[in-house]
Amino acid sequence: MEIPAVSPLGVKDISQPQQWEKNSQENLDSTTHYRQQPGDPPTETLEQGVSPEPANRSLKNLHETENLVDGLEGDADKSHESICEMPGSLQASDLWYCPDGSFVKKIIIRGHGLDKPKLGSRCRVLAFGFPFGSELREGWTELTVGVGPWRDETWGELIEKCLESMCQGEEAELQLPGHSGPPVRLTLDSFTQGRDSWELETSEKEALAREERARGTELFRAGNPEGAARCYGRALRLLLTLPPPGPPERIDLHANLAACQLLLGQPQLAAQNCDRVLEREPGHLKALYRRGVAQAALGNLEKATADLKRVLAVDPKNRAAQEELGKVVIEGKKQDAGLAQGLRKMFD
Structure with missing residues (x-):
């Protein structure tokens, strides 16, 4: 089971992990925004998908x-x-x-x-x-x-x-x-x-990966995206040792890991995991949406607009994508106005 899309709303500084409410289901269904100011350096991590303490x-x-x-x-x-x-x-x-x-x-x-x-x-x-x-x-x-x-x-x-x-x-x-x-x-x-992991049979690796994935989803819903990211990362490392293209579960693991990384303030890593999903399934709506959110946080407004419009072309009533696209458009207008003002000063 793949975790639900994480929907953004409002502008917050994502340099710190998001604060979770007591009701975990509300957090999964609610809209929390992960915008990072353009030009801010992306967060780096040690382990794939984990923002290090x-x-x-x-x-x-x-x-x-x-x-x-x-x-x-x-x-x-x-x-x-x-x-x-x-x-x-x-x-x-x-x-x-x-x-x-x-x-x-x-x-x-x-x-x-x-x-x-x-x-x-x-x-x-x-x-x-x-x-x-x-x-x-x-x-x-x-x-x-x-x-x-x-x-x-x-x-x-x-x-x-x-x-x-x-x-x-x-x-x-x-x-x-x-x-x-x-x-x-x-x-x-x-x-x-x-x-050692190389001594395990394919069926054993897949079974262990399923356990890690289930535990990751449990932690995500409990408000622990960092622990969830560790589980998803371990599951992916097990499956990456299998011959390509690997089991289809890898797609959902990358998509789930991207959701955790957005909450942890790691938009660059989130975008990379969405890329891996879209390489194998170009129409994956959750990956398109999450990559759009990540690109907006990185200041890549044109790329964010393109991804969010692709989501709305398939699902016009997707409220989270509508709201995020509206914020991207407003941010783009602010940047254009600032650029125009700067150019006028140059010729005054």
Whole structure:
């Protein structure tokens, strides 16, 4: 089931995520506008479709990454490879840098063996120091990689990445950008064997993708577009490993992800996902509408007008498209008036 079109109304600054009302169904059916002033830079994200919180924002360069580990003992210029693959005794300066820059791991106690948790691995974990609201119970807990609602929040995503880098018995501290509290500490006591995604059968990947999609729609309706975007992104990554053209569910996943990205203030990414939908289904009305909204937010008024008119040509009573097109026309007239005034001043 595809989530309903998100209809805009009124002008709001989309540099911050939209505030949700308590009644989630009203938000799905209501009209909320995502306009971004022309010239404003588009929002970038780490993971496809996700606007990063400070805890998982990609670091701009190595210098910024090294600032995260100020106060740690030892030299931060050591190898960035996993300590599980490094010979010799453990040093206080042994660090592992998450490839996407979302955190730096300091290994306190070396694990043993070379195996690490994979998809489906049940991990017995000791966790301390996670901030209030992370929904992770401190102390001993059991987490399954790739399964469960614990992965929906930002902290769950970080924990999963960390677990996939750990060996059995390893204890580590996580340093995160924007986290000023005490270091987060994880111990991986044990785990069961899992599988890499390439080991899964096509039917298994499709089943997992359906579960992620259903969870994403549930989160969207509950007022959590960020968590929904993570689920849709994970579902797409599973399906993208299948031979082209892939299952038809990919179309709806891209369209749903675009709806989340509009709410998260990411019009450029939303437009890109709509492009992927329209490449395979040129008449997809929700993708046309959402791309029109995204183009308007980016200041591309001609492109926005073209998409919205295509929607109205098929569905003349589409109120959301009518309202958005009216706002685009008004904005275009304002720009024309400003340009005319500027030209007159040049010749006065």
